[in-house]
Amino acid sequence: MSVYRHIVVLTGAGISAESGLATFRGADGLWNNRPVEEVATIEAFERNPAYVHDFYNELKPEVFKARPNPAHLALAKLQKEYPGHVCLITQNVDTLHEKAGSIDVCHIHGRIDQAVCLNCGQIMEATGDIDTQTACPHCQVAGMMKPNIVFFGENLLDMDNVERQLHQCDLFLSIGTSGIVFPAAGFVQTAKYVGAETYEFNLEPTSNNFYFDHHIMGPAGTTIPQFVDKLLQAATERKS
Numbered sequence: 001m002s003v004y005r006h007i008v009v010l011t012g013a014g015i016s017a018e019s020g021l022a023t024f025r026g027a028d029g030l031w032n033n034r035p036v037e038e039v040a041t042i043e044a045f046e047r048n049p050a051y052v053h054d055f056y057n058e059l060k061p062e063v064f065k066a067r068p069n070p071a072h073l074a075l076a077k078l079q080k081e082y083p084g085h086v087c088l089i090t091q092n093v094d095t096l097h098e099k100a101g102s103i104d105v106c107h108i109h110g111r112i113d114q115a116v117c118l119n120c121g122q123i124m125e126a127t128g129d130i131d132t133q134t135a136c137p138h139c140q141v142a143g144m145m146k147p148n149i150v151f152f153g154e155n156l157l158d159m160d161n162v163e164r165q166l167h168q169c170d171l172f173l174s175i176g177t178s179g180i181v182f183p184a185a186g187f188v189q190t191a192k193y194v195g196a197e198t199y200e201f202n203l204e205p206t207s208n209n210f211y212f213d214h215h216i217m218g219p220a221g222t223t224i225p226q227f228v229d230k231l232l233q234a235a236t237e238r239k240s
């Protein structure tokens with residue numbers, strides 16, 4: 001196992017599965033009983049904001065109840081103890097990485113505990129329900145609040161930072177994502193292009209698996225702690 005200067009980690013819904021949160025495209029998929037077109041597209045929000053607000057308001061209690069699992073905890077440990085830089089990018093709108101102790105988590109698809117005012121642009125905490133009548137606490141305008149979640153057809157958040165991180169990385173780990181949604185599914189190509197070693201952690205090979213040097217199959221709650229221990233072990237041996 002080498003020692004790396006700059007590790008970039010991309011996580012998807014699969015890393016939160018063992019915390020009891022549904023993934024999007026699995027058998028218990030979040031989208032299964034609600035066509036994604038009705039919920040997570042900017043057109044759906046413009047057409048029927050009340051329906052989209054209801055969907056996310058209903059989702060909040062179970063997301064906030066969930067606890068980080070060993071995969072989240074191992075990544076937080078890696079960030080704390082690894083001698084190189086560890087950048088954590090997530091497609092997930094839950095905050096289980098933060099609850100596990102991770103810092104500077106890059107939420108490219110937003111966060112379910114936040115809302116954004118479409119009138120003044122202010123992003124704020126929103127752990128309670130928001131709806132079409134909610135007034136913005138910043139500009140007081142009502143009816144312009146939106147979950148701070150990136151819907152299909154919207155640009156991702158923090159992409160300048162993501163591009164910078166990817167262009168510096170020498171190790172890229174993709175954990176619990178089906179590799180279907182772009183541009184996140186293309187991050188591994190950038191990592192490959194700059195010469196990084198690439199690992200995919202999943203229960204099964206994904207549509208993206210051609211770009212990965214290594215495939216570690218199994219539940220992330222098992223495979224990630226094992227892999228993090230190997231990375232830390234190699235760094236310790238290098239030091240001694």
Ligand code: BV8
Nearest residue numbers: 012013014017023024025091152153176177178181182220
């Ligand atoms: C954009 C927010 C520019 C809601 C989400 C044609 C080709 C290419 C691209 C496109 C295209 N047509 C349209 C596009 C662009 C579109 C896109 O990619 N569409 C796809 C479906 C083809 N992308 C966009 O629109 C993005 N924006 O491109 O901006 C633009 C601007 C204007 C017009 C056009 C383009 C915006 C994308 C963000 C959309 N929002 N979510 C919410 O989260 O509630 S996406 C949604 O999918 C979630 O964020 C989720 O994170 C993301 C990816 O899903 P995964 O995390 O991978 O989850 P999934 O269930 O799929 O897979 C779970 C995996 O875990 C599985 O592989 C499973 O095996 C594994 N697993 C399960 N358990 C475990 C496990 N692994 C390990 N351990 C376990 N225990």
